[in-house]
Amino acid sequence: MIELNTFSIAACCPRTGQLGVAVASAVPAVGGLCPYIRVGIGAVTTQSWVNPYLAARILDGLASGQDPEAALAAALATDDRPDLRQLGLVDARGTGAAWTGTGCTRAAGHRTGAGYAVQGNMLARPDVIDAMAQAFEGSAARDLDERLMRTLEAGDAAGGDRRGKQSAALKIVASEDYPFLDLRVDEHAEPVAELRRVLAIARRQLVPFVAGMPRKGGPAGALPDDIVAMLLKAPAERPGGSLDGGPVGAPDLLSDVIGLRQEPGRTAHLLARFAPVLTEIARLRDLDLADIHPPIVFDPTLPYRRVPHD
Template identity: 55%
Template sequence: MTFSIVARCPGTGALGVAVSTAVPAVGAMCIYVRAGVGAVSTQSWVNPYLALDALALLEQGADAESALAQALGGDPAADLRQIGMIGSRGHGAAWTGAQCTSVAGQRTGATYSVQGNMLVGAATLDAMQAAFEATPDLTLEERLMQALEAGQAAGGDMRGQQSAALKVMRDDAYAWVDLRVDEHENPVAELRRVFELARHQVAPFVESMPTRDDPGRAPSDAVTRMLLTSPPARPGATRRAHVTADERIDALARWIGIEFADDRIAHNLSVYGTILAEIDKLRTLDLSDRHPAIVFDIARLYRTMERP
């Protein structure tokens, strides 16, 4: 039902998982990562305790193969499970139970494990493995993202697409990258869009967060200035920050169903321009927890005036 890759970066010690499936919220169900210990994706008929037990065994000094074997030994429904894992040292390990839905399989390497079930074909696994092995000089999060994209391009889940997630831990107990797309017609592509935005807007903030060694660390002036601007005006934004005067007039014409003569444009801008600018600003805010939904419908005024 899912395809994923778990991996580590030998240079930085980072650990992470990228995963996609045709059910919602795959990042909440399948991904388990512990900094300095290991990364796990538990899938097929998900058993979170397999991941938790395997990570505990890794922390006690077991390698991935033995930790996986011990964790599966306590699961009476192991044949329904699929799991991939990597420790902070040693080879990747994986298990695909005999009752996992075909096409199901796994690929492991020195620093990764790729696994999937209910796939269009085994090409998904091969493409993910090849993509990861071809990018040793990139950051772990980029390598995982490219592997996930390659798997989707090669077929992915036979049922279609719905959710995708990426999580990477470095030295700290909190995530370096933790991104999810939970309901989307093309979640891997949407995850890439959010990932690129996060490079500009999230990564600089996380880099300035406190650590155990430096608990007083705070954001730089540049990061503070960025986060004080509205989302469309920040680096990497995909929403537009500004709407031109002509576009406002066109929008206004559509709203109230009339055409504007050239000599009326200046007047209309003077009357409505400020209002429309405020509407644009309000659209960037999320006040749903404080106010009920507000609908801006200029045409409503005209419909009221037409009534006898």
């Protein structure tokens, strides 16, 4: 068994029916061992001393008509060390359930709500769980990929895994048997920040490709011409493509603007470190504050005058 001291969320989107898991850990390849999703059935994450068979049994239970709590209890009853397990799940109706065994490394805990279950163990602080839940609940108007990403970022900002950082993943299943998104970052100094960067590129390059793939019960067809044309280009020349972390054709911030020369690996590390700040700046730029405060315009042609002091 592998101990995955981890923080994660399993969630469902009430608008689209998408099911997803986002997870981060201070061990490599967390995306290959924790998330398990079955289209139209549910999403499960298994962590601490991982037992993937519990996830499979839970999904089987949900498929047979059990509610999440019953499916979780039935799966745990088959395990000889449930005290070492941590699991979170949500079914296709958005009902969540979770389990944190008494043997999980502290701080450990979980929280469930409408459409989600968040959980973590070996956390820097107990309030990591609350920060994640608040991030998910506070982003209800967003698509599931963004809600999962914000939840993971909130956990990371609150301290995350107390040992440090190494890998992160985001997986979403929609109506097909193949994933809508399956993104992973491994062996990285800032895996959650890097996952945000990868997600931004995937939205512009991968999501259109997946949208043109064959569907169940429909003709296979072919990809639209514009998607084919995009994929025939080199990665850096596609929408959202990057060269040394910057958009194609734009000046490189570190070398061209600041004049700082770095090795490519060091540049990628620095950009990943500042990715949360850049994301927040982009979010603030998108806010429309006109209803809160009218724009203030300085016109040098107007007769401004100094206000005398007493």
